[in-house]
Amino acid sequence: MIARASQLFLPTLRDAPADAEAISHKLLVRAGYIRQVGAGLWTFLPLGWRVHRKIEQIIREEMDAIGSQEMLAPVLTPVELWEATGREKIGELFHVTDRAGRKFILPLTHEETFTFHAREIQSYKELPQLWYHFQTKDRDEPRPRGGLLRVREFIMKDSYSFDRDEKSAYESFEKNRVAYHRIFERCGVEAHEVKAESGIMGGELTYDFLAPSGSGENILVRCENGDYSADSEVASGVPRAPKFPPALNAPEEVETPNVTTCEALGEFLGVDVAATTKAMPVTTEDGRVVLALIRGDDRLSESKLLSALRIGSRPATDDEIREAFGASGGSLGPVGFNGEVVADLTLQEGQFVAGANKDGFHLRGVQAGRDYEPRFADLREPIEGDRCPECGGALTFLTTIEVGHIFYFADRYSAGLGASFLDEDGTEKPLLGGSYGIGPGRVLAAVVEQSNDENGIIWPDAIAPYNVHLLALRGAEEIAEQAAERLSAAGYDVLLDDRDLRPGEKFADADLIGIPVRITAGKKSLEDGAVDVRDRRTGEERRVSVDSLGKNA
């Protein structure tokens, strides 16, 4: 087909909105793909929606290919469904009420609704079932950001699997996992599958797909040899070995006046910072003061602490610290503390300097197992310079966007909603479920983050709004029309810039909009009865006769 720029709503801007930071945010607004309605609320303009639909179509084809069935559930959901699974208390939910006072929820995701329908499954003979839809999700995000990167309303492709046993459920999970790789590859986005955070739930099978990007909210930790990759919230790096001072037979108290940071402590005592400990007292949600102990050069990972404690916690207050330790922050340590000590794995071997629980004093030669009895857990955030836990290679850290998430949750939803079936042996069992989500809008933004230059967007052909951007310069309107007809007949979608503008503006807009192939019909090419074909990515240009257009790529 042929779209004429003179009639399209395609408002391009010379300047980016002042408050935009992320590259995708700036370029998508400037190039006329999206416009903001409110915080985290975006309209896809005609070109943006074309890209969105192309991404949807790729997802649809890959879902269909694994036997998943497309359907459509409503956005408005009776609150009772959410009460049945205990999720009605989630803070990000939008609640609405009808005129009669009935309560509804705008879903964050559709586990409740799909599991509700799964109650019609009666027999193992009907299993497995794979279902999906593209539907609006609403989330009362505390902080939308970065254009399309984090929004309050968006369309998600969410899939649900229902199986009779774990073996079958893993097969469904695996089908979706593999399909996701194909989807991201076809969309031209680099995405890495990583083990995701399981938090206090623990034990579930869950993977994130992270797309490296200039802006984003997840940090991907990756080994240079490709042996290892994980979200920084769960990643384990191997830190450098400390330079330990000579070992002592028992801890030895030293006066350390006005020394409160580990760096200062190391310097004051002439000891490697990595041979000191950092004491992080926290108060758990059930009111206990627990001491999290890590190496002096490390940072405590809050997500790992959550996993280790299996309960939420916050930093202890000064008063709580004083009461539990008899000293203030800066001189705290595990020796003599009679609460729970959770120590990082790096503290299993060796003697460290630790706070003496006496203001202005530390202990040298503190050894786990001898001087205090901790529970060991992985607590540290991986940092630059760590080595790969698999092969010892260097780890790199990349800022990423989460573009997909797959999750096996067993009977988490079917239990509450009573979705069960009769198995071959005549026993009633809960359906075992999984869910699988992709945000096409985030994929779109991730592609722009990964594929652009100083002049604008560079779309992969598979999701470009049009295949060819045909510029009709003055005097060459006729040959441009011919070229457009020929390309359209050959199956290409053509954006014909027939606007009455100077060439420079058309070129600038073409670069900004980022259609992979630009064809210029102008006086220069007219002499040869030809057009100039330029590759947006490489900038290579060649003159081609109109007759040969559409016969090859």
Place this chain on the structure above:
RNA sequence: CGGGGCGUAGCUCAGCCUGGUUAGAGCGCUGCUUUUGGGGAGCAGAGGCCGAAGGUUCGAAUCCUUCCGCCCCGACCA
């Protein structure tokens, strides 16, 4: 929710501290002239409840109070 910043033309911004003609610039927009392979030039125009509401004052875009909206950092993130 904590911290920071910003609301003046479609976009980017100046003016505000130190109150006082008719509120400005660049880009964009409309008409005409000229130009035509990388956002060209000229002439003439249109376009504003200065985020909102109160207050102080003879007088408020400017000072004060409250509210609203948006952005960034953090917390949160099924």
